[in-house]
Amino acid sequence: MSNSEIYHNPEARAWKYTYDTDIRLAQAFHRRLPGYQESPLVPLPELAEQLGIRAVFVKDESSRLGLPAFKILGASWGTFRAVAEQTILPLDSSLEELASAAHRVNTVLFAATEGNHGRAVARMGKILDVPVHIFMSRFASRETCQKIESEGAHVTVTVVAGTYDDAVTKAYDESRRVPNGLLIQDNAFEGYERVPAWIVEGYSTLLVEVEQQLQHQGLEASTIVTPIGVGSLGHAVVAHCKSGGKHINVLTVEPENAACLHHNLKAHKWFTIETSATIMNGLNCGTVSPISWPVFVKGVDASITISEVECHNAIQYLNAHGVNSGPCGAASLAAVRKGATIDPKATGLAEDAVVVLLSTEGARNYPIPRSCADLIKRRP
Numbered sequence: 504m505s506n507s508e509i510y511h512n513p514e515a516r517a518w519k520y521t522y523d524t525d526i527r528l529a530q531a532f533h534r535r536l537p538g539y540q541e542s543p544l545v546p547l548p549e550l551a552e553q554l555g556i557r558a559v560f561v562k563d564e565s566s567r568l569g570l571p572a573f574k575i576l577g578a579s580w581g582t583f584r585a586v587a588e589q590t591i592l593p594l595d596s597s598l599e600e601l602a603s604a605a606h607r608v609n610t611v612l613f614a615a616t617e618g619n620h621g622r623a624v625a626r627m628g629k630i631l632d633v634p635v636h637i638f639m640s641r642f643a644s645r646e647t648c649q650k651i652e653s654e655g656a657h658v659t660v661t662v663v664a665g666t667y668d669d670a671v672t673k674a675y676d677e678s679r680r681v682p683n684g685l686l687i688q689d690n691a692f693e694g695y696e697r698v699p700a701w702i703v704e705g706y707s708t709l710l711v712e713v714e715q716q717l718q719h720q721g722l723e724a725s726t727i728v729t730p731i732g733v734g735s736l737g738h739a740v741v742a743h744c745k746s747g748g749k750h751i752n753v754l755t756v757e758p759e760n761a762a763c764l765h766h767n768l769k770a771h772k773w774f775t776i777e778t779s780a781t782i783m784n785g786l787n788c789g790t791v792s793p794i795s796w797p798v799f800v801k802g803v804d805a806s807i808t809i810s811e812v813e814c815h816n817a818i819q820y821l822n823a824h825g826v827n828s829g830p831c832g833a834a835s836l837a838a839v840r841k842g843a844t845i846d847p848k849a850t851g852l853a854e855d856a857v858v859v860l861l862s863t864e865g866a867r868n869y870p871i872p873r874s875c876a877d878l879i880k881r882r883p
C-alpha cells in the first residue's frame with residue numbers, strides 16, 4: 504500500500520470555519536421532537552489498544568428518533584425551516600403550530616433518496632400529517648421502498664427509470680408543479696441551496712452531543728471519522744471540527760466504487776464521477792454537494808477509500824463488540840484500520856489521539872461481498 508491511497512491536507516488543521524447562523528436553534532428544535540434522546544457514544548478500548556492510541560468511541564446512530572440512521576436530524580430541521588418559511592412562522596414555533604400552518608396552505612413534501620433520507624422525510628410528513636412523495640432510482644430495492652411506505656398512508660413512493668440524479672430531477676420538477684410543494688433534498692444544485700444548507704445545520708446536533716458526551720468524561724475528540732455520500736454530513740463535521748477554537752482532525756471515508764470526494768480532493772477540482780454498486784448504498788453518490796465542496800477543500804485533513812470486504816470486516820467487528828452497525832456506519836472503522844496500516848500520522852492516529860467514529864446506520868441486510876462469500880463457501 505502506498506501513501507497515494509490517502510489524501511492529506513496539512514493546511515486543514517489550522518483552517519477556521521465560521522457559522523453564519525445560530526445552530527443552537529436546530530438543537531432546541533430536535534429536543535422538541537417526540538422521542539428525542541442523545542444517541543450513545545460507545546467506547547472501544549480493545550480497538551484503541553490495537554491501534555496504539557488513547558481512546559476510540561463509536562457514535563451509534565442505529566436508533567435516532569425511532570429510525571435506523573442519523574438522517575432524520577437533517578430532514579426534520581430542513582422540513583421545519585422550509586415549512587416555517589413558507590408559512591411565515593418564527594423559528595421557535597411548536598410542532599403543533601407548524602402542522603396547523605402546513606395544513607392551512609396544503610403543504611406537500613417531496614424528496615429523492617437512496618433510502619434513509621426519504622424515510623426521514625416521510626416520517627416528518629407523518630409528524631406534520633401532510634402528503635409526501637418520494638422518488639427512487641431504478642436500483643431501489645423492494646425492501647427499501649416498503650420501509651419508506653411503512654411510514655403511513657400519506658406517503659407515495661415512485662421508482663424512476665434512471666439513476667439517483669434522475670430521481671432528484673423528477674422530485675424537483677414534481678415539487679414545482681404542485682402549489683406549495685416543497686422539495687426537501689440533502690444535496691444542493693444550481694438554484695437549490697437553502698434546504699440542503701438547513702439539513703447540514705440539522706446534523707450539527709449529533710456533533711454537539713459528541714462534544715458534550717466526551718466532556719462528561721474529561722475528554723475532547725482529536726479526530727472525527729465520517730462517511731461521505733453527497734457530503735452534507737461531512738460538511739457538518741468539518742464545520743464543527745474547525746470552529747469555536749477547535750482544531751479537530753477530519754478523516755473522510757468513501758467506498759472505492761463511489762469515491763467522489765476523494766477523487767475531487769486529489770484533483771483539487773469539483774466534478775462528477777461514475778459510480779458502481781456498493782453495499783454502502785447511502786454513500787453511492789457521484790457528485791459532492793456544491794455548497795459543501797469549498798468547505799471540504801479547506802477543512803478535510805485526510806480522505807481515504809475502502810473496499811467492500813474491508814467494510815464487511817468492520818461490520819463483523821462492531822457487531823461482535825455489541826455495536827449495531829450497518830455498511831455505511833462501519834465504513835468509519837474500516838477507514839481507521841486502513842489508515843493505521845498506511846499512514847497513522849496523516850489519518851490523525853497519533854499516540855494521544857481520541858478518535859470518534861460516526862456509525863451512521865444500524866445493521867441491515869446486504870449482499871456479502873464476493874471474496875468473503877467465496878471464503879465462507881470454501882470452509883470445510
Ligand SMILES: Cc1ncc(COP(=O)(O)O)c(C=O)c1O
Pocket residue numbers: 572573574617619620689730731732733734735736737785786831832863864
Ligand atoms: C447511513 C448513511 N450514512 C452516511 C450517509 C452520507 O451522508 P451524506 O450524503 O450527507 O454525505 C448517508 C446518506 O444517505 C447514509 O444514508
